[in-house]
Amino acid sequence: MTGPSATRRRPRPASVALGALAIVLALVWAFPVYWMLNSAFLPNVVLQSTSPTFLPFGGSLDNLRHVVTDDHFTSALLISLAVTLLTVVAALFIAFLGALAVSRFRFRGRKSFVLALLLIQMLPAEGLFIAQYKMMSTVGMLNSVVGLTVLYTAAVVPFTVWMLRGFVAGVPVDLEEAAMVDGLSRTQAFLRITFPLLAPGLVASAVYVFLQAWNEFTIALVIMTDEQSRTLPLWLRGFIQASASRETDWGQVMAASTLVAVPVIVFFLIVQGRMSSGLVGGAVKG
Amino acid sequence: MSTRRGSRLPLLLIAPSVVVLVAALGYPVAWQVRTSFQHFGLRQQFGQPPDWVGLDNYRALLRDPQLWTVVVRSIAFCIVCAFATVAIGGAIAVLMKRVAAVPRVILQVALLLAWAMPVVAAMTVWVWIVDWRRGILNWLLVKVGIDGAAGHNWLAEPASFFAVAAVIVVWMSVPFVALSVYAGLTQVPQEVLEAAELDGASGLQRLRFVVMPLIAPVLSIVLLLQIIWDLRVFTQIKLLQDAGGVVNETNLLGTYIYQLGTGRGDFGTASAVSIFMLVLTVVLSWYYVRSLMKEES
Numbered sequence: 001m002t003g004p005s006a007t008r009r010r011p012r013p014a015s016v017a018l019g020a021l022a023i024v025l026a027l028v029w030a031f032p033v034y035w036m037l038n039s040a041f042l043p044n045v046v047l048q049s050t051s052p053t054f055l056p057f058g059g060s061l062d063n064l065r066h067v068v069t070d071d072h073f074t075s076a077l078l079i080s081l082a083v084t085l086l087t088v089v090a091a092l093f094i095a096f097l098g099a100l101a102v103s104r105f106r107f108r109g110r111k112s113f114v115l116a117l118l119l120i121q122m123l124p125a126e127g128l129f130i131a132q133y134k135m136m137s138t139v140g141m142l143n144s145v146v147g148l149t150v151l152y153t154a155a156v157v158p159f160t161v162w163m164l165r166g167f168v169a170g171v172p173v174d175l176e177e178a179a180m181v182d183g184l185s186r187t188q189a190f191l192r193i194t195f196p197l198l199a200p201g202l203v204a205s206a207v208y209v210f211l212q213a214w215n216e217f218t219i220a221l222v223i224m225t226d227e228q229s230r231t232l233p234l235w236l237r238g239f240i241q242a243s244a245s246r247e248t249d250w251g252q253v254m255a256a257s258t259l260v261a262v263p264v265i266v267f268f269l270i271v272q273g274r275m276s277s278g279l280v281g282g283a284v285k286g
Numbered sequence: 287m288s289t290r291r292g293s294r295l296p297l298l299l300i301a302p303s304v305v306v307l308v309a310a311l312g313y314p315v316a317w318q319v320r321t322s323f324q325h326f327g328l329r330q331q332f333g334q335p336p337d338w339v340g341l342d343n344y345r346a347l348l349r350d351p352q353l354w355t356v357v358v359r360s361i362a363f364c365i366v367c368a369f370a371t372v373a374i375g376g377a378i379a380v381l382m383k384r385v386a387a388v389p390r391v392i393l394q395v396a397l398l399l400a401w402a403m404p405v406v407a408a409m410t411v412w413v414w415i416v417d418w419r420r421g422i423l424n425w426l427l428v429k430v431g432i433d434g435a436a437g438h439n440w441l442a443e444p445a446s447f448f449a450v451a452a453v454i455v456v457w458m459s460v461p462f463v464a465l466s467v468y469a470g471l472t473q474v475p476q477e478v479l480e481a482a483e484l485d486g487a488s489g490l491q492r493l494r495f496v497v498m499p500l501i502a503p504v505l506s507i508v509l510l511l512q513i514i515w516d517l518r519v520f521t522q523i524k525l526l527q528d529a530g531g532v533v534n535e536t537n538l539l540g541t542y543i544y545q546l547g548t549g550r551g552d553f554g555t556a557s558a559v560s561i562f563m564l565v566l567t568v569v570l571s572w573y574y575v576r577s578l579m580k581e582e583s
Contacts (some may be wrong), residue, residue, distance in 0.1 A: 015385065022381055022389035026396035029457065032411045033399045035422070039414065052422050094302040101299035111579075113300055118578055120311060122571035124518035126540035127563040130547035130556045131314030131321070154310030157303055215404040217521045218540075222548065233406040236527060240413055244530035250414050261407035268402035 036261065039254035040064065047250050063255035073256070075228065076235035080214060082145050083231060087152040087213040088206050095157050095205065099164035104173070120159040129222040136223055143229040148220060152213045160205050167201025168194075207267065214264060232260050289325035315564070322557040330553070343558040353542075353559065360517060360538040363448060367455045367519075368512040374456065375463025376505060379494065382464070383471045394465070401461035409525040412454050416440045441531040448536070455520050459515070463508050472499065507574065514570050518563070520544070539563050 039047060041059030067073055101107070102114060132151055133142075141147030171194050179189040217233040224230060230238070239253040322343055324336040347353050378397075382390050400408075416423050418419045418439040427435030474497055482492045498505075520540030527533050527541065537545060539559070547556035 011309045018381060019385045019389040022385045025378060025381070026389075026393040029461070030394075030396035032408060032415065032457070033403060035415065036407070036411045048420060050425075052425055081443065090306075094306060098303040103298035105293070105299075107293070107296040112295070112485045113304075113458040115575065115579060116307075117303075118575045119568060119571060120307060122514060122567060122575065123564060124540070124567055126518050126520045126543060127560045127567065128287040128311065128314050128318070130543060130553060130560055131318040132310070133548065134317065134321075134553065135314055150306065151310050154306050157306060161303060185529040216408070217406050221524070222544070233404065236406045236410055237528060240410055240525050240527045243413060243417070244528065247419070248415070248417075250420070253410055254414065257407040257410045261402075261404050264404050264407075265399060269398060 025270055033261075033265075036254050036257050040258040042251050044251050048247075059146060063251040064259065064266070067255045067259060072235060072238075073259075076230045076232045079145060079224075079229060080232040083148050083152065083257040084191075084210055084213040086145070086149040087156065088209045090149060090153045091156045091160055091209045092202060092206055094153065095160035095164055096202070098161040099122075099168050102161065103165045103169040104222070115162055125155065125218045129219060131174045133222045143224055143226045146178065148223050148231075151219050151223065152216060155216075155219070156209050158214050160209060163205050163208065164198075164201055167198055167204075170201075171197045193266070194241055211268065236260060318557045318560050318564075321553055322561050323387075325556050326553040326557070327551060336554075341552070342486065343554045347555065347562070349560050356537050356539060356542045357562075363452065363519070363538060364513060364516040367452050367516045368461070368509060370452070371459040371463055371512050371516075372454050372505065372509045375460045375508070376467050378464040379467035379471055380497075382468050388402065396462035397464055400457060401465075403458075405458070405521050406525065408458065409454070409522060412450075413525070413529045416450055439530070441526055441529055444532065444535040447526060447531050451519075451522055451526055455516060455519060458522075459512060466506055466508055467501060470501040473501050507577070510570070510574050514567060514574075517570070519568065 010198075038054065038056050040063055041056035041061070042053060043060065043062065046053050046058075074269070098113075098117075102110060136142050136147050136151075138143075141150075175193050175197075176186075176189045179193045180186060184192065215233065216231075217237070220231045220234055224234060236253075236256060239248065239256060243253070244246060320438070321336070323340060324330075325339045325342070326336045330336045371452050378393070384391060386395075403411075415421050418437055418441075423440075424438055425437045440450050442526060477499075478496055479492055482496050486496065490525065509521065517539055519538060523536065523538050524544070527536060533541075533545070540563075543556050543559050546552050
């Protein structure tokens with residue numbers, strides 16, 4: 001465990017070897033992402049040749065263009081967007097109220113509520129989806145955007161309350177009270193003082209919910225049984241199923257994956273730092 | 287404001303959370319418990335009232351060799367993946383601590399890229415990598431002299447199917463472990479390490495006797511979470527089955543429940559297996575939740 005200072009004292013070939021090992025591991029972990037992007041630009045003729053092509057020279061945007069103009073893609077995109085945005089709005093609203101209760105009030109049942117949230121958060125969707133499927137079919141909500149939204153909201157609310165709780169606790173009550181001494185009503189004080197200070201926490205939570213709902217596969221697979229009501233992950237699954245039975249146009253499949261993955265990766269990388277500082281903020285006791 | 291007792295306001299504030307959780311999770315759990323005591327097959331799908339059969343579903347499960355195969359397989363897969371993930375992730379974290387800034391940042395970015403990949407998108411790439419016709423894996427194996435790899439279908443046999451699945455699951459989970467453990471390592475005070483070095487402790491001894499005890503809590507939490515997550519692994523297995531894997535010999539708990547319920551319409555048995563899985567998860571989660579609750583109060 002020698003730091004850079006020790007390395008400067010006596011340069012060691014070992015640290016060069018370790019550096020090389022780190023680069024090799026980086027290549028291994030990044031390879032699938034690179035391979036997806038690379039294949040997305042190559043025409044099927046090139047991908048079907050016996051030796052692989054490692055750089056997309058001579059490639060084109062044809063695969064991407066083909067996917068974007070596909071009707072199935074557009075409909076899956078719209079459904080995914082609708083479910084994701086509805087879930088973000090519903091989950092943030094519900095979880096924010098819950099976080100307020102948990103961090104600003106001491107009440108009977110508070111501890112059981114928090115305990116229940118933490119336990120529920122660990123429940124596997126795989127242990128529940130059969131019952132959720134029956135429930136949704138009974139109330140006629142299979143293949144319904146609203147039905148899927150309800151299930152997604154319930155799935156993300158526990159962690160979102162937990163995350164927001166730390167942010168709410170981070171805003172001192174004194175600030176609000178000072179504003180009230182200065183003549184603002186309690187609602188005004190909350191809206192003008194506390195709410196703006198919570199914005200980073202709400203953004204971080206919104207991103208968390210967005211990523212969960214956008215990427216979710218298991219519940220969607222069970223609930224959205226019609227081809228017309230597929231979300232993007234289910235639409236991608238269609239390509240995997242097709243690959244089992246016939247020669248696949250892998251260029252198009254990788255273009256499709258790229259379209260689903262790149263926005264998520266960019267989003268994730270941009271907010272990653274803010275999110276982890278948000279999570280650290282969430283560690284402050286409420 | 288924070289100490290007013292007896293006010294209705296906090297209860298009103300948690301009401302929406304409670305309602306949505308009871309509707310979307312509580313009701314299904316209750317339905318599942320009830321159905322696990324009923325015979326609920328295809329006849330019931332068409333409106334016949336279900337018959338109460340008491341513990342029959344559970345008794346049948348206990349005697350069902352197929353279920354036991356699936357349970358043992360799931361636990362073995364989960365243990366192998368969880369320990370491999372934590373071992374590799376921990377090793378990568380130690381490596382990141384030792385190397386210079388440039389290779390460290392490159393490795394961190396690569397891990398973040400893998401972490402950010404949506405599961406289904408990652409699965410399409412992996413299916414393409416291991417594709418038996420034009421996949422780069424077989425090409426590479428032939429290149430290094432394993433001629434038998436040409437045209438080999440990795441998903442056709444259970445053993446190689448699970449090897450592929452394990453590699454994918456570990457690849458997906460290592461970034462979280464490596465970055466969490468690395469964050470834990472940066473908390474280890476430099477002075478302690480230097481003092482140990484002055485006292486003549488070798489690099490391995492410092493790792494074993496100074497660093498390990500200090501990051502043991504992070505390692506144990508990460509291992510526990512990994513075990514819970516790997517026990518419920520579904521998407522990766524389902525999609526590899528879709529890509530041409532043999533289904534019956536490759537089922538884990540999640541895909542087995544899916545097959546029982548949506549495939550065969552046997553909701554009674556599916557519910558009993560689901561309850562088994564839920565109980566197993568709650569027991570495993572208990573320690574993790576308790577440690578979080580301790581921080582809370």
